[in-house]
Amino acid sequence: MCYNILADAYAHHFAAKLYRDVPRGCLDWSARRSLLIAEIKHWAPDVVCLQEVQHYHELESEMREAGYEGRFVRRTGRRRDGCATFWRADRLRACSMQRIEFGPLGLDDNIAILMSLAPRPDPAVFDR
Numbered sequence: 001m002c003y004n005i006l007a008d009a010y011a012h013h014f015a016a017k018l019y020r021d022v023p024r025g026c027l028d029w030s031a032r033r034s035l036l037i038a039e040i041k042h043w044a045p046d047v048v049c050l051q052e053v054q055h056y057h058e059l060e061s062e063m064r065e066a067g068y069e070g071r072f073v074r075r076t077g078r079r080r081d082g083c084a085t086f087w088r089a090d091r092l093r094a095c096s097m098q099r100i101e102f103g104p105l106g107l108d109d110n111i112a113i114l115m116s117l118a119p120r121p122d123p124a125v126f127d128r
Helices: 008-013 028-043 058-064
Strands: 002-004 046-051 068-072 081-088 090-099 111-119
Touching: 008 028, 008 058, 008 111, 028 081, 046 058, 046 068, 068 090, 068 111, 081 090
Parallel strands: 002 046
Antiparallel strands: 046 081, 068 081, 090 111
16 A cells, blocks of 8 residues: 655645645644544555655554554655555565655655565465
8 A cells, every 4th residue: 555645734735736626624634633543544555655744753653553563754854754664564574665755856855765575474374
């Protein structure tokens, strides 16, 4: 599952220009966070990739309760958001993580996370 979750700062900064037909309450992070977590829990994907993450610690706490582990990489420059990758801890384990910065390529302060994940052994297979 992959979503751009719209950083809180951008939701409010661009509200009048880009989101003028959206009720202001729908742009509030608390409303969007609860809907995002409900969506993730409903589909229960093995991997969740999120962009424009501004409140990682809040998400990380709720995702951990739902059985996910995660990593976050903040953008370069003055922006406060970044990318986060979460995976189901009972199914996968992180082998490596690499931060990729696109600034040197002329792509502003964009970043990415390159994660290497491996399956965890199925305990049921070893219980036989």
